[in-house]
Amino acid sequence: MLAEIDISSLRHMTDEAVTARAAQQIDDASSRFGFFYATGHGIPREAFDALLTASERFFALSETAKATISMNRGGTAWRGWFPVEGELTSGLADRKEGLYLGEELGPDDPRVQAGLPLHGANLWPEAVPELRSAVEAWLGGAVAVAEAIMRGMALALGLDADHFAAGLTRNPTLLFRIFHYPSQQPNSDESFGVGEHSDYGLLTLLAQDDKGGLEVRTRDGWIDVPPRDDALVINIGDMFERLTRGRFRSAPHRVVNRAGTSRYSFPLFFDPDFSAPVEPLPIATETRFPRETRWDGVDLHEPIGTYGDYLIGKVGKVFPDLAQRKLAGTGE
Known part of the structure; x- marks a missing residue:
């Protein structure tokens, strides 16, 4: 059973005892499962409802309409829509379609001027103009939640609360996705919307509708991670496992598509600065924690070099054709 952790104290940082207790709970959950539920996050329910409604409107469009903002129009920022089976996980096509978004960066941003991949402007559908405002409202709240949880992570590791904000995530790489998992045909076998994988970066914050389908692999086997009221699902990424030399666990997870039910999910990937090297924390080098053989x-x-070097290598395997065209500078 995954823990449900009230993170409100980490948002306000006013009650030292309550904050320390939340940090301890995060430490335990991150070490045992790599997943937990976050309550007390402060994002209004109305923000999620607006995001879900606008997303449903977008994915109900024809493929021709959705393709007006397809990923091959997003350049090296890698923003836009991809169709069902347009993304690979562990070399297999996912049974989902999605919209890639991120921090909205204009041409004057130093990261854009430097030509950093995965940085730039989002593509927005003219047919669903309310999607932009819904996404931006949600992201504003979700990034603040990620920053609060990162304070808890730092405290759990015996560091100053602002340790990561002052360095590794001073300019975080922010990637946001909207995923639509179509329902299976009646009497068909269950299929994987996303196969077994772990997330590349530091922290993933997931909002999901009420349909379920997310599963995480624990040391005792696969368990469901069902929706729980307004709680966000938080999971540890590969870079936190690296930083802590295995103290925090980057757990494999997957999504099962079920007959008669479509599903929407909204992950925010809160990752290191693109140009930052990701090396084990000094506190983590004192003890080597037992490491499982990864899946x-x-x-x-x-x-791995910088986080950006690592990330580009990973993303290129998810969209190999797009990577060959865009990151090689050969255009559409």
Whole structure:
């Protein structure tokens, strides 16, 4: 059973005892499962409802209409829509379609001027103009929640609350996705909307509708991670496992598509500064925590260079054709 943690104290940082208790709960959940539910996050229910409604309107459009903002129009910012089976996980096509978004960056932003991949402007559908305001309202709240949880992570590791904000996430890489998992045909077998994988970065904040389908692999097998009222699902990414030398667990997870039910999910990936090296924390080098053999055989503790170098290598496997065209500078 995944823990449900009230993070309101980490948002306000006014009650030291309550904050310390939340940090301890985060430490335990991150070490045991790599997943937990966050309550007390402060994002109004109305913000989620607006996001879900606008997303449903967008994905109800024809493929021709959705393709007006397809990913091959997003350049190296890698923003836009992709169709069902247009994304690969562990080399297999996912049974989902999605919209890639991120921090809205104009041409004068230094990261855009430097030509950093995965940074730039979002693509917005003219047919659903309310989607932009819904996404931006949600992101404003979700980023503040991520910052609060990162304070809890720092405290859990015996660091100053602002340790990460002062360095690794001073300019975080912010990637936001809207995923639509279509229902299976009646009497068909269940299929994976997303196969077994772990997330690349530091922290994922997930909002989901009421349909369910997310599963996480624990040491005792696969368990469901069902929706729980307005709680967000939080999971640890590969870079936190790397930072802590295995103290925090980046758990494999997957999504099962079920007959008769479509599903929407909204993950925010709160990741390190694109140009920052990701090295184990000094506090983590004192003890080597036991490490499981990962499902994919990857050793997260091998040198990776900057986070951007690592991320581009990973994303290129998710969209290999797009990577070949865009990151090689060959256009559409």
